[in-house]
Amino acid sequence: MSALPSSSLLSAAAAAAGGQTYPGATLYVVATPIGNLADFSLRAIHVLALADAVACEDTRVSGGLMRHLGLDKPLIALHEHNEHSASDKVLGRLAAGERVAYVSDAGTPAISDPGAVLVARARAAGYRVMPLPGASSVVTALSAAGDAGQHDQPGQGAGFVFLGFLPAKGQDRAQALQAALQQPLSTVLFEAPHRIEALVAELAEHAPARLITLCRELTKQFEQIHTLPAAEAPAWLAADAQRLRGEFAVVLHAQPKVEADTDGLPAAVERQLVILMRELPLKQAVALAAELSGSPRNALYQRALALRAQSEPD
Incomplete structure (x- = not known):
């Protein structure tokens, strides 16, 4: 995108x-782009050029984007701390018949960013509200994980869950x-670089066998996407300090499909259950097998009750 002069780009x-x-x-x-400016659509650029004003999450970020496009528009700061009061300004302009665009700092507004x-x-x-689709770190991460359409469990259709940022700490975060x-x-989560180590440690502790895809710096020069079991994620992050930099989108892959055999459980799961029952009380073995x-x-x-009954002497 930057190869074109702004006048040529707008044309x-x-x-x-x-x-x-x-x-x-x-x-x-x-x-708006989540990292790479070349991902901005021509239609989005045209609408910004037509807009009478641009409401935005951060005027510094959006001001830089507008300068890159060669545009000079009135900017209205509208973020999570003033969204109600700033909306009054936007509604006033709409009442005057103006076109007003809203952009967040990066990606699609009103999802995890302000705008809703x-x-x-x-x-x-x-x-009227007219959406202009474009970059989304949620969808970008899911497309790289290759998992969102692979759900075959009974009663479970294709799809995904987006949770955004978890609470920072305490019982709210644990829950x-x-x-x-x-x-x-x-399931897609967002995480900040200073908390990513804590998140993967929690995932490794509570769901070690769950596949996850770690997406760092999506669309940027040093983009990194890696899929692995949660148990291996802490060591992978620790192996290179660069892996801790940048914003993260984390995909928790779908729960594995349960393929019933004559006993109702896959053979691999039953073997796992048998091993756990050797070392743990039955209820703890079942709980851990379910989590893994x-x-x-x-x-x-x-099945655990049946296995225990089989092992007991007549």
Whole structure:
């Protein structure tokens, strides 16, 4: 994108996207690149060029983007701390018939970033909301994990769960993490670099066999994507200090498919259960086998009872 002068870029955007109607009194929700500026769509650029004002999460970040595009528009700061009051300013411009674009710092607004309050208020006030799709770290991470459509368990369709950032600490974090691990579908989390070691340590402790995909610096020069069992993640991070830098999207792969045999459990899971029963009380063995394999606890418990009965002398 940077190879074109801004005037040529805006002309190309107009040629590609100018055939569509872009009405006034409309809020345009515009996805921006998550790292690589070349991922910005020509349609998004054209809408920013048409906008009478741009509401944004951070005027410094969006101001730099606008300068890169050769655009000079009024910027309205609208972030998590002032979204209600700043929405009033946007609604005032919409009432005057203006086109207003909203952008977050990176990616698609109103998902994990601010914007949902603004969108809801604009719709409630009767204004049109026009979304412009584009970059999303959630979808980008899922596409690289190759897991979101691979769900074959009974009653479970393809799909995923997006949880964003977990609470930073305490009981709220522990409960949120347990809820994430209980999800049968692929689950996407965000994590900051100063907490990624703690997150993978928790995943290794509570779900060592669960496959995870660690996505770091998506779309940027030093992008890194690695899939491995959670038990191996702490050592992988520790092997290179560079792996701790940048924002992370973490995909918890879907719970493994349970293929029933004559006893209702895969042979590998039953072997695991037998080994655990040698070392632990039955209930603890069942609980750990369920956590490691993702198999239903009730089925494991019933099989454990049957195995114990078989091993007892007549």
